Amino acid sequence: MQRLRCSCEGRPLTLRRSTPRLSAYFNEENKLKVQIGLARGKDLRDKRETIKRREGEREVKRQIKDFG
Helix, strand or coil: CHHHHHHHCCCCEEEECCCCCCCEEECCCCCEEECCEEEECCCHHHHHHHHHHHHHHHHHHHHHHHHC
């Protein structure tokens, strides 16, 4: 785990451990295998687009609620 954390330093990556899609299992040699994931965060442009889309959806719901 520490080795992976060191390899991620300097890059915009995050170690993901508590995601439901990740798993841990024993192989044929009774060694524990843990599947982990690396995730890259959204950049500022993506965040702005998400916020704009979310606000647009809220406005549509508000209009439907006021109309109905």
